[in-house]
Structures are given as C-alpha cells and as structure tokens.
Amino acid sequence: MEYETPLFFHVMEYADRAETDVIDMVSGNPDWEPPEALRTGLHEFADADPGRFQYPPSDGLVELRAEIADRRGVDIDQVVITNGAGEANYLAMARAMERNRGSEILLTEPVYPYYPGKTTMLGGTQRFVPTDETGQLDPADVRAAASDETAAIVVNSPNNPTGAVYPEETVRELVAIADAYDAILISDEVYDHFDLSGQFSSALGVDSDHRIVTNSFSKSLAITGFRVGYAIFPPELVANARSRHMLVNVAGSRPAQYAVLHALRETDPDYYRRNRELLRERVETFTDALDAAGAAYTTPQGAFYVMARFEGYPGTLANIEQLIDEIGVAGMPGDAFGDSRSDWLRFALVTPRVEEAAERLAQYFD
Incomplete structure (x- = not known):
C-alpha cells in the first residue's frame, strides 16, 4: 500500500538547499514568542526531582487534562493528551472507522493533505465535498454526500488552507448530519485562537455523542x-x-505538558489578542501587494494562510520550486490541497518578512 505523502517537508528541504536567500512561507510555524509563562514552566521542570523525569500517565498529565476539561466544559475522562493535533486526528478517525458503521470519510475540497493520507492508512475511502470560492462549506452538500457508508466527516475551522471560519449554524447542521447517519463529526479546531472574524463556533457547543473535537497548543x-x-x-x-x-506512543512528553499547563494557567488573554492583531496587519500587507500584482486571492477569516492565483501560473510543485529559485519565496502548491485549487498557491503569513515576500511577488508578476 502506498500512502499519500504531503509535500510540506519536500518544499522546506528544497528551500533549505537553495543557494539564495529564501523567505519561508511554507508551514504554519509561528515566528512570534511563546508566552513567558511557558519558558518559566520549562525552567521549573528542569529543577524538579528526577522522579518527575519519568513516564507521565499515558493519556496525559492529570492536571493538564483537568485544565482542558474545565476550559472546554467536558468531563476529564473524555480528554486524551496526544502527540499534537496530528495524532489527535488520527485517533479520532481510527475510532470512527472502528465502529464498523462504514468505511468512507467525507473530506472538504480543498483539503488539508494529512487527512486523506490518514484515511488511506486506516483503510478507509475518501469522498470530497466542495467548498465555495471563499472556503465556506454548505451543509446541504455534506448531507447529499453522506450515506450509510459514511464513517466520519472531517472539518477544520478556522480552515487550512482557505482561512474560512464556519458559523454556528453550519457547525450545528454538520453535527446533525453525523447524528442522522450514525457517523462521527471530527472537528479540528487547532486555529481556534486565530479567529479573525468573531464567528468561530466549536462543535463542543452542540450536545452529541457523534462528534470528536481535536486541538493542540x-x-x-x-x-x-x-x-x-x-x-x-x-x-x-x-x-x-x-x-x-498507548500502543503507538506509550506516553507523551512530561516536560512539554508541564510547560503547557503552566502557560495555560498564567498567560493573559492579551497574548492571544496581540497575535491576532499581528496577523490582521500581515494579511492587509500581503493582500495589498497581491492587488498591486493583479492577483486573485482569498482574505482569511481565520488561521494564517492566504491563497493567491497569478494568471498563467498554476499551483504546481514545479512552479513553487521556480519561485524559490528565482525570487526566494517559498510557498505551497495549490494542487497539494486538491484539484479545486490547482491554479492557486498558498502562503503562510508566519514570518516577519511578509512585506518583503509580498514585494518580491508583486515585482515578479507585475
């Protein structure tokens, strides 16, 4: 069996090998500082008794699970600490498949490419539901695609790559569809702190035994x-x-979980607000330059990605490598996210050099 291998690391490695200066706009690695409390937590842990350096509980530090449960309004026994949102989504999709209610997983188009890869790895089949030009998902299209073979519906809001944020009525209807077909709605909410629209709605707001919510820090x-x-x-x-x-990981990292717990308890909400404001400024800077270049683009409602389309320059891997070689800007090919965005390129705005990258693109395509 061959799995779909996402192109992120291929593009990053290609950019690293370039002989010129390259601005990295490939992956969602925030360039800003973590909360001060996180570093404090790491320092505290470094001075802990050696016994604290051993295995944590497999499903995560009790204190961290309790903190999450309290914040999300759920029972602590429902929370499993994972190796990032990647493992969280894998576990969620696996549980959906193991219910033997079907083998098909509904995914949005465009799609974050790790979801199709996990579907194949778990022995499922993929079915794609298109979104509109802004990335919004029409629940009626999901309902039309659902069937007795539907094991799970996987959605991501705020969305990567489109930046769409699904309103409450969409989320409620998606849960209702999962209920109706005895499927599982898997709601990946990893960008919830980067809602620029004020419309984000968690699937936890809908009472149901047919939804799993995933997230990470x-x-x-x-x-x-x-x-x-x-x-x-x-x-x-x-x-x-x-x-x-437990079988895959044994357990997660105790020092990382300890530091996250300390950061959650001690970080002021203003930390998250400042980062959202920084992203708002970067979106404006970047899209202004795309206007100057005559490009079409998406204006994200959340997350930190912009998709752009330049006339006569499709979103292929070869064209991404050409941009790296010729102007030193590394993005992602749109066709990595599905056929519907094959004419587009995706850029992550998590670099302090957003303005410089925008200027390079504007000059190149002018």
Whole structure:
C-alpha cells in the first residue's frame, strides 16, 4: 500500500538547499514568542526531582487534562493528551472507522493533505465535498454526500488552507448530519485562537455523542515543536482511543505538558489578542501587494494562510520550486490541497518578512 505523502517537508528541504536567500512561507510555524509563562514552566521542570523525569500517565498529565476539561466544559475522562493535533486526528478517525458503521470519510475540497493520507492508512475511502470560492462549506452538500457508508466527516475551522471560519449554524447542521447517519463529526479546531472574524463556533457547543473535537497548543502557544495536542471523545469512544494512543506512543512528553499547563494557567488573554492583531496587519500587507500584482486571492477569516492565483501560473510543485529559485519565496502548491485549487498557491503569513515576500511577488508578476 502506498500512502499519500504531503509535500510540506519536500518544499522546506528544497528551500533549505537553495543557494539564495529564501523567505519561508511554507508551514504554519509561528515566528512570534511563546508566552513567558511557558519558558518559566520549562525552567521549573528542569529543577524538579528526577522522579518527575519519568513516564507521565499515558493519556496525559492529570492536571493538564483537568485544565482542558474545565476550559472546554467536558468531563476529564473524555480528554486524551496526544502527540499534537496530528495524532489527535488520527485517533479520532481510527475510532470512527472502528465502529464498523462504514468505511468512507467525507473530506472538504480543498483539503488539508494529512487527512486523506490518514484515511488511506486506516483503510478507509475518501469522498470530497466542495467548498465555495471563499472556503465556506454548505451543509446541504455534506448531507447529499453522506450515506450509510459514511464513517466520519472531517472539518477544520478556522480552515487550512482557505482561512474560512464556519458559523454556528453550519457547525450545528454538520453535527446533525453525523447524528442522522450514525457517523462521527471530527472537528479540528487547532486555529481556534486565530479567529479573525468573531464567528468561530466549536462543535463542543452542540450536545452529541457523534462528534470528536481535536486541538493542540502548537499554534496558539507558538510551540509546534512541543507536540502537545488533545482530543475530546464521547464517553463510549474514549477507552479504545486511550489504548491505541498507548500502543503507538506509550506516553507523551512530561516536560512539554508541564510547560503547557503552566502557560495555560498564567498567560493573559492579551497574548492571544496581540497575535491576532499581528496577523490582521500581515494579511492587509500581503493582500495589498497581491492587488498591486493583479492577483486573485482569498482574505482569511481565520488561521494564517492566504491563497493567491497569478494568471498563467498554476499551483504546481514545479512552479513553487521556480519561485524559490528565482525570487526566494517559498510557498505551497495549490494542487497539494486538491484539484479545486490547482491554479492557486498558498502562503503562510508566519514570518516577519511578509512585506518583503509580498514585494518580491508583486515585482515578479507585475
């Protein structure tokens, strides 16, 4: 069996090998500082008793799970700490498949490419539901695509790559569709702190035994390398998720979880607000330059990605490599996210050099 391999690391490695100065706009690695409390937590842990350096509970530090449960309004037993949102989504999709209610997973188009890869790895089949030009998902299209073979519906809001934020009525209807077909709605909410629209609605706001919510602290605390995420399961699905997590990972990182817990308890909400404001400024700077270049583009409602389309320059890997070689700007090919965006390029605005990258693109395509 061959799995779909996302292109992110290929593009990053190509950019690293370039002989010229390259501005990295490939992956969602925040360039800003993590909260001060996170560093404090790491320092505290470094001075802890050696016994604290051993295995944590497999499903995560009790204190961290309790903190998440309290913040999300769920029972602590529903929370499993994972190796980032990547593992959280894997566990959620696995539990959906293991229910033997079908083998098909509904995905949006365009799609974050790790979802199709996980579907194949778990022995499922993919079915794509198109979104509109802004990335919004019409629940009627999801309902039309759903069937008795639907094991799961996977959605991501705020969305990567489109930046769409699904309103409450969409989220409620998606849960209702999962209920109607005895499927599982998997709501990946990793960008929830980067809602620029004020419309974000968590699937946790809808009472149902047919939804799993996944998240992580990689983006919100600017710590993609710490790999601390979580999944919130319905009570009847959590036991096997814990077992799979234990068999694959044994446990997660105790120091990383300790530092995250300290950061959650001690970080003022203003930290998140400042980062959202920084992104608003970068979106405006970048899209102004795209206007100057005569490009079409998406204006994100959330997350930190902009998709752009330049006339006669499709979103292929070869064209991305050409931009790296000729102007030193590294983005992602639109066709990595599905056929519907094959004419587009995707740029991550998590670099202090957004303005410089925008100027290079504007000059190149002028």
